[in-house]
Amino acid sequence: MDENYYDILEININASPEIIEKAYKTLVKKYHPDLQEINLKSQYEEKIKKINEAYEILSNTEKRKIYDLNLSNNKISENDYNNLINENINLKNEINYLKNNYNKLNNNNHPNNQNIDANYNNQNNKNYNDQNKNSNYNTNNNSNKEFNNAINKAYYDAYIHDLKSRGYKIKYRKTFKDFLALIITIFLIIFTIFILLQIPFTKNYLINLYNENPILKFVVDLFLNIFN
Secondary structure, three states, rough: OOOHHHOOOOOOOOOOOHHHHHHHHHHHHHHOHOOOOHHHHHHHHHHHHHHHHHHHHOOHHHHHHHHHHHHHHOOOOOHHHHEEEEEEEEEEHHHHHHHHHHHHHHHHOOOOHHHHHHHHHHHHHHHHHHHHHHHHHHHHHHHHHHHHHHHHHHHHHHHHHHHHHHOOOOOOOOHHHHHHHHHHHHHHHHHHHHHHOOOOHHHHHHHHHHHHOHHHHHHHHHHHHOOO
């Protein structure tokens, strides 16, 4: 996890302005490049640069508020961090399990298997062996596809989960099924409203709601104008 400004100044996140200033002055005296050995001077120049940057933000009330807000939004709780670690462990175990089963399946269906060799040596069962060979080939292909699909899905799910845990918003590409579902949903809503308007009590209620709510009235009028 990246070092934040509070860690750089070696203070608590709830530190007062006085403590921030005192910590800054102490660290500047401690890590000033001119007080270090020549071969370490560039290293401490970079450290002082970070200390100055941290102090500039945390010593300013408005800048600190914005920084604290961003820090809280990007911070992963200890519980979420542990859950992520456990999920990664479970994912690795699942991948190892799939690999082991895949290797076992390959060994059992390998063309050099003694049972298959025996079938190949039996001329009377040649047709049966050809069918069995094709069946084993198809089984291997299907197993290989299932294995690859499972691996790809596991990595994809882990990648998406990692992005979400970092605060990224995931946008999925809309498919034809998504648009079709949206159209059907809109149709069902319109149909439901039409049915409700046939009931006197519901009709009166909706009309009163329409007349008393300016925002609703604007939206409905806009919608009707579009389709008129």
